[in-house]
Amino acid sequence: MNVIEIDNLTKVYPDGTKANDGISINVKRKEIVGLIGPNGAGKTTLIRQLLGLLKPTEGSIRVMGEDIMGNPDVIKRTLAYVPQYPLSFPSLRIKEVLEYVFRMRHGNAPREEMEKKISEALNPVGLEGASQFFGYQLSGGMEKSLLLAMALVQELPVLVLDEPTSMVDIVTKHRLWEAIRNSNREGILLASHDMNEVKALCDRVYLLVHGKIVASGTPADIVSMIKMPTEVRLIPQREIPSRILPKEHRKRGNLYELAFDTLEKALETVETITKSVGVSCLEIESPSFENLVINLIGRDGE
Amino acid sequence: MISPLIEMELKGMRLYKTFLFVNLLLMPFALLFMMIMNSGSRTPEDISYLVSGFIVVSLVSSFLGTLTNRVSNIFEPSVLELYSTLPPRISKVVLAQFLTYSILVLPQVLIGLVVILYYQGVSRINAPLLTLAFLLAFIELGTLAVAIGARIGNPYKAMAVTTILPWLLVVFSPAYYHSSLQVLYLNPVTHPLSCIRSAIGLQEVSPIPWLVSGVLTVIFTALAIRNVGSRYMLEKPF
Numbered sequence: 214m215n216v217i218e219i220d221n222l223t224k225v226y227p228d229g230t231k232a233n234d235g236i237s238i239n240v241k242r243k244e245i246v247g248l249i250g251p252n253g254a255g256k257t258t259l260i261r262q263l264l265g266l267l268k269p270t271e272g273s274i275r276v277m278g279e280d281i282m283g284n285p286d287v288i289k290r291t292l293a294y295v296p297q298y299p300l301s302f303p304s305l306r307i308k309e310v311l312e313y314v315f316r317m318r319h320g321n322a323p324r325e326e327m328e329k330k331i332s333e334a335l336n337p338v339g340l341e342g343a344s345q346f347f348g349y350q351l352s353g354g355m356e357k358s359l360l361l362a363m364a365l366v367q368e369l370p371v372l373v374l375d376e377p378t379s380m381v382d383i384v385t386k387h388r389l390w391e392a393i394r395n396s397n398r399e400g401i402l403l404a405s406h407d408m409n410e411v412k413a414l415c416d417r418v419y420l421l422v423h424g425k426i427v428a429s430g431t432p433a434d435i436v437s438m439i440k441m442p443t444e445v446r447l448i449p450q451r452e453i454p455s456r457i458l459p460k461e462h463r464k465r466g467n468l469y470e471l472a473f474d475t476l477e478k479a480l481e482t483v484e485t486i487t488k489s490v491g492v493s494c495l496e497i498e499s500p501s502f503e504n505l506v507i508n509l510i511g512r513d514g515e
Numbered sequence: 516m517i518s519p520l521i522e523m524e525l526k527g528m529r530l531y532k533t534f535l536f537v538n539l540l541l542m543p544f545a546l547l548f549m550m551i552m553n554s555g556s557r558t559p560e561d562i563s564y565l566v567s568g569f570i571v572v573s574l575v576s577s578f579l580g581t582l583t584n585r586v587s588n589i590f591e592p593s594v595l596e597l598y599s600t601l602p603p604r605i606s607k608v609v610l611a612q613f614l615t616y617s618i619l620v621l622p623q624v625l626i627g628l629v630v631i632l633y634y635q636g637v638s639r640i641n642a643p644l645l646t647l648a649f650l651l652a653f654i655e656l657g658t659l660a661v662a663i664g665a666r667i668g669n670p671y672k673a674m675a676v677t678t679i680l681p682w683l684l685v686v687f688s689p690a691y692y693h694s695s696l697q698v699l700y701l702n703p704v705t706h707p708l709s710c711i712r713s714a715i716g717l718q719e720v721s722p723i724p725w726l727v728s729g730v731l732t733v734i735f736t737a738l739a740i741r742n743v744g745s746r747y748m749l750e751k752p753f
């Protein structure tokens with residue numbers, strides 16, 4: 214059984230905009246799955262259908278094996294959600310917000326248990342020192358951290374996140390990633406713009422453009438899906454025999470500048486050079502994951 | 516299950532305590548005080564007439580206005596998203612708000628009633644009818660607020676409505692003046708006002724305001740339920 218199974222999902226808005234077009238994706242047990250795509254790709258539209266807020270024009274959505282059309286309450290029972298935009302609860306303290314969420318979820322559990330669960334949700338997101346802060350005292354990043362803590366304290370099997378670390382500084386970002394990674398859910402679906410985030414967290418990625426899935430696989434798969442020119446600059450310990458060198462190369466003093474079609478070929482050659490003559494200085498420039506995705510999306514948009 | 520939601524709504528107001536104190540207690544009671552101080556030359560009926568108007572104005576400005584605003588906040592897409600995965604149904608959250616603001620406006624209603632009792636005397640008041648009149652007024656105005664708030668779904672836009680609507684409803688109703696102008700009957704506030712006044716012996720008990728109030732209550736309730744109970748909350752037909 215898949216944790217989330219979306220099958221041939223199509224959403225046409227009343228004004229005719231086709232925001233999702235035959236999307237099929239799934240989240241298997243213990244997987245973190247990323248959904249990446251540019252603005253307007255249809256990520257939020259997909260999530261809103263998953264949350265039961267929009268009616269799919271076509272297709273089906275199953276969560277923990279149950280069809281959400283037939284069992285809308287499966288969403289409230291099994292799924293916790295971290296929204297894209299920070300919500301503020303200006304006159305509630307962080308601790309009170311979490312107490313309410315906990316009590317909504319677990320009724321009248323003993324106070325000690327509640328305190329324990331709340332601190333277990335606050336620690337990983339780094340808010341343990343701010344539990345008495347009022348909502349109006351929180352920064353945008355703290356508000357996002359609180360939203361993640363609210364999702365964690367419910368201890369539900371499925372976690373859905375829409376840009377969980379937008380507006381968050383880099384240190385906090387790493388902390389939140391750690392919290393998501395260690396949250397030990399049955400399955401996690403993460404919509405994001407942040408390629409580093411996807412690379413840091415996701416086992417698999419779907420690339421969504423204009424409402425369609427145009428690529429999927431591990432972050433590494435996506436990198437290898439497309440031939441990427443790679444440049445290598447190196448200073449060998451001894452002269453490099455010319456049979457090892459690629460066609461495209463230049464030598465300036467000790468420095469060799471080599472060009473390859475793909476990263477794989479570049480790495481192979483570098484390995485050969487290392488083994489045969491040794492390398493004392495090396496610089497590889499391969500497009501980042503981010504550039505790659507930009508490339509993919511750019512190509513597909515045409 | 517509903518009390519934690521009410522508690523949360525009340526706690527959420529802590530920041531605005533002074534604002535609420537002024538709006539829910541200080542200003543209304545200042546107004547009531549002036550009415551009473553100005554009562555020397557008036558008959559008890561006149562005073563009761565004004566105070567019953569005061570009660571309905573309180574319901575319109577404090578209860579309908581605030582409730583509309585709060586409900587519109589819940590119906591913002593981002594808040595709907597959050598609640599879609601939390602245990603309480605939206606209808607329950609809205610019901611909690613309805614009850615919270617009913618409780619908050621209660622002091623104005625009760626003190627107004629005490630003043631009326633003092634001037635009218637207990638014997639002229641038809642208690643069961645008065646209870647029914649208040650019940651109708653609360654439900655009619657509350658469901659109207661819910662229907663509007665859910666429809667607008669944005670507290671900033673709702674603000675525009677909640678600053679103008681109560682004024683219109685108050686100015687074009689015979690709350691503080693006598694009038695038999697036909698157009699005033701287009702105002703949904705005119706009818707519960709008549710119900711309350713007939714229950715405290717200020718006017719004949721006639722079935723018409725009761726019928727109209729009843730029908731309006733049914734219509735507003737249906738609208739509120741349609742907007743609050745719909746299956747796909749962001750799938751709005753407009």
Ligand SMILES: Nc1ncnc2c1ncn2[C@@H]1O[C@H](COP(=O)(O)OP(=O)(O)OP(=O)(O)O)[C@@H](O)[C@H]1O
Nearest residue numbers: 226228230232250251252253254255256257258259
């Ligand atoms: N209520 C609506 N009615 C009509 N079209 C809509 C509606 N909501 C979104 N759209 C359109 O659907 C498309 C997908 O929007 P969506 O918000 O799902 O994108 P997104 O991937 O979440 O973008 P972002 O990264 O900016 O959050 C866009 O073209 C958008 O304009």
Ligand SMILES: [Mg+2]
Nearest residue numbers: 256257258297
């Ligand atoms: Mg979005």
